Amino acid sequence: MTMKLLLTQDDASNAEGMGGATLQLLESLTSAKMKISKDGEFYPGTSMRELRINGSSLEGVVNALALALSQVAGDTGIMSGGEANVEPGGARVKLLLPVEAAEALDENGLRQIQNATGVAGRLLPQVLPLGARTEASEQVLYLSGPLQGMKSALSAISAPLGQLTLEAWFPVWASTSHCGLPAPEVDRFNPGAGQQLSLANLGQGGGGRGGGYEGGCGGGYDSSSQVHSSPRNSFQGQSSPQNSLGNGSSGGRSQKIPGGLASLAGRAPTTGPLLMKLLLSTEEAAFLRRNGNAVLQEIRQASGTEFLLVHEGELYPGTSLQEMVVQGQSAEATIAGTIEAFNRIIEAMGLLTVGDQRQEPGTASMKVIIPVKVTSVVIGPGGTNVRQIRDQTKMHVHVESTILPLGLENDSSEQVVSFYGPTESVQTALLLMAEVLMPHTQEPWFPIWGNTSNSGQHIPGLQLFQDAKGKGKGKDGEGGGGRSGGKGFGKGKTLGGLCLKLLVTSGEASCVLGRGGNVVRDISQGTNTRINTSSRSEFYPSTQLQELRISGATQ
Template identity: 20%
Template sequence: MDSPGSPYASSPESAPKRSQRPRSPTPDDKEKSTHIRFLVSNTAAGCIIGKGGASINEFQSHSGARIQISRSHEFFPGTSDRIVMISGEFNLVIKAMELILEKLLAEAEDSNDADTRSKVRLVVPNNSCGGIIGKGGSTIKSLIDESHAGIKISPQDNNFAGLHDRLVTVTGSFDEQMRAIFLIVSKLLEDTHYPPSLSSPFPYAGVNFPGYPGVPVGYMLPSVGYNTSNYGLNGNGGRYPNNKGRASAASPQNGQDNSVTIGVADEHIGAVVGRGGKNIMEISQVSGARIKISDRGDFITGTSDRKVTITGSPESISTAESMIMQKVSSSLER
């Protein structure tokens, strides 16, 4: 039975045969609690939050659902995207999703952002993806046939130990995306293992990055091998174990971020940057700090150390420094 009055319920003309059709929520299902998570860029997250939280408060007020967004340094593993989680009764979740997508699509039209206009990436537990795929792919085919949207499920990413979620990418027009999301969430309602809610949109505290066993994503790392006890808004930094590194912290003015410059031996810069910039991008994503490395030949006076400038909150700077030193230590061991 289709949900009465739902704009995303099936029309008899366009629907596949009844035996193949995904089951839409019954009136009882519509009152069940559920949740949905999806990825957005930092810019889109700011758009959802709005000035002083005005937009997110409006979305919550108009939909009746709860909306949470991961913090600025909490990215879905392997991406630079934050996670939005909507939770509440089924119909409220769908309404909130509709309001948010309308807002993001309008912003994307203004900025000519074709990528945002054309796709939504849902975060779905790996053990719930089987129900969306169906035997021999029958369920996902019926979801595609009924919604007219493109639906693709990523393979499980084994690069991140402890990551048990996959991305379900939905492409198409706004109506096609919403119809597909409606059907996917309906399918997840049937899954007894799919939790009605999560305490946080970012449940990846135990996910390990490659080469960083035990390092929690988005959380502060312990200091590695050097003293940072003097760090503070007006303090001076400690020294690295080889005594070459020097750090200085600038006192922030008018609420601006801290900025710290450290020295890294020229021969270890490659390990910090990584192939194609992979390592430094990962460090920036996990820590939430901005990192700039001086040009070749631009050394700290009297040394052969390149200048690595880290900008952000004290916590993000400390995290970035720790990760940089782990890269340097690994390079020294090799």
């Protein structure tokens, strides 16, 4: 019997121990054989190593796996799997399954496991290695829930695997590792296209059942079957999508957004896939979700663009809105798919409001979630970039000052950019956002951001979009708070609020942060403030002190 899972570099080191001593101890306790891929040999397109456990029985292997997880969790009691903001006592596990075992899992079975153990499971459809299925083909099962329930969940999930051990292909899968496979050989959409695969995007692509992401903070995504067989320009010649992407209105009732791959040719960045996150009203999300995601299925089949909606009832913090993730083979495909979804909403509901019912005919609202690491690019020095975006789109543009999740900024931190203006300008606004995101899609932090959702997280007292100016009004730089810029930016002051900076010793900074950032998160959530410290090795000039920065919407 063999089981495999993926570990971060730090988790793999904890499991190994000094000179492999911890791994040897675990082997002696369980009579199982454990092997971790070599340091520097990562699962394709990730920075994670593979742990492979072999034993004579299913029960023994599961016990060994549970012990390994406990060792990785250590004193913190958290198995983060490299994700930020994992709840106390929580675990994030990425299990590798042969395709045959993955196909034996279904949504009902995973739901029963979740009800019994509290551990949610999402099968990511991407099959590795890409291309024709082989005896070593496998998929990732993403598990999220309490660490104490993980052993029971693993026992239930591994049952189909145990029934397949006598198959002729099983020893081949059990003895094969894809770690060290050069990332350029792997593409999240097209084998051989030279794009890097990441765990954030393993939910995209062919093979397997189910699909979607399970994001941080309890935010999972609904996703039905994935379709990628259509060519990139398949919007052209498809009667329904092409009609809905044209100019004009439906029966004079609503103006649609011009779009489609034909009109985007040469205008969008063309290098590699692009993932974008957007917010919709609950009514707009419900429309796309109805009849088993029938609308999104039609768009998938026409374009190959993937759509992932958070579960019904899971709202973005501080709003009554829901999150939608869109990813295509290129920026053009992502934008065209987004426009098609927007046009379906406009056709059915008259306007794209994102919850704002004060809109006038011929206008649209759009809210795009961006990584905090690109906020300064959107704003620009002195607000110059946000002014250019406003001039090019003729839309009001506002960058929400609140950074989520609250507390220390990390690779998954994000802000919301709001647009309001002529419906026909939505395409240009999406193009400009794509230009901001595309240069960063291969950065190590981008898949972490793409794989994380803040949806479903309730923060008492938090209300987003309260510091936005009136639509179409205000002077240069009214794009909102952020990290840099002129009026309202980078002067230590948030719109309508205050920012304080203090110098503290490293010990004092550690006390404020707490283990795993738990103290600073409690303070941030309890006071609705954002608290940041300089890194441990970055001192204020000519001192041995760190900088502590506290900002809030009110004094």
